[in-house]
């Protein structure tokens with residue numbers, strides 16, 4: 187809204203010209219979201235405590251987690267609120283991709299909210315039945331992917347990292363791939379969210395990376411120079427990414443070890459769903475597996491653990507899956523696991539950015 191209100195004034199006052207620049211607005215979107223988290227965070231945490239929306243803890247987990255019982259959850263509401271307000275303030279709202287991404291964030295956030303709410307009212311860790319939750323996620327992702335497929339000019343080719351000439355055109359199969367990416371990303375972030383700051387740290391590096399890719403994909407000159415697909419309008423998504431980075435850092439302020447609040451499924455699903463949508467919109471679909479390498483490793487650890495458990499009649503590869511539990515049970519202190527996973531996520535982001543040149 188600030189863009190729409192203030193940029194037109196540049197004809198009279200030239201300094202309002204600055205509102206035209208995506209870089210300027212992305213930075214201020216981050217600052218706005220961060221400040222919103224600082225201002226509202228303490229109030230929200232108090233409210234969640236008063237309402238006794240505290241975490242129920244599974245008793246089969248690492249013992250260190252039993253002390254976390256009662257930590258307020260659903261802190262993801264703060265992230266969603268800050269991102270929505272900041273995006274509405276700073277983005278060019280005539281760009282449909284902005285609405286699509288915000289819609290996915292809110293839709294997945296709603297599914298997560300209902301799940302958290304059910305866990306809280308039933309005082310157990312079951313929540314909404316898995317199949318119902320998955321069906322709702324698929325419905326939203328399918329809807330968004332179909333809109334894109336029907337949009338004239340939206341390419342159904344897939345960008346393969348490291349191979350600039352390999353651009354398979356999936357046709358309608360692209361709808362299935364996009365749906366898989368969005369739903370997969372949401373659940374991968376959700377699985378990772380098991381230690382203080384463990385999900386939000388890599389989420390910040392992922393959204394920072396996609397901020398760059400959105401900016402590049404939306405600029406004809408840079409896109410052609412870097413030989414990445416040009417998608418008109420995606421530059422504005424850099425503002426959404428900036429808002430998530432700011433909100434993520436603001437949330438981390440309270441979620442850092444020892445956490446005062448957890449993001450809940452409302453936070454994890456909305457972050458993951460919108461991250462998957464960004465990968466699709468910027469036409470850097472497969473790259474998400476590198477950018478979000480931590481989320482992929484965590485998910486793979488669960489798939490292999492469960493698979494091997496079934497094949498081998500009860501044997502395990504890891505002491506416990508997802509992967510972060512394995513290191514905890516090996517005796518690593520929680521903050522050590524968290525910070526080391528952050529470091530690896532930075533490494534993944536750097537490798538992902540290097541694909542701009544390595545091909």
Ligand code: 57M
Nearest residue numbers: 244246247251259379380381382383448449450451506507
């Ligand atoms: C979410 N969430 C936490 C919090 C957070 C298929 C299976 C592997 C699924 C997996 C699972 O349920 N994962 C989903 C993991 C939970 O956190 C809440 O959930 C929200 C995110 N969805 O925001 O509201 C707990 O995580 C801890 N936590 C923190 N700090 C944070 O900032 O410490 C969360 C956020 C919180 C808190 O303790 O209560 C969770 O883990 O439940 N299941 C598992 O992860 C289980 N693994 C398992 O069963 N492994 C078996 C299988 C694969 C064969 C094995 O390896 O043998 C473990 N989960 C737990 N305990 N809690 C088992 C032990």
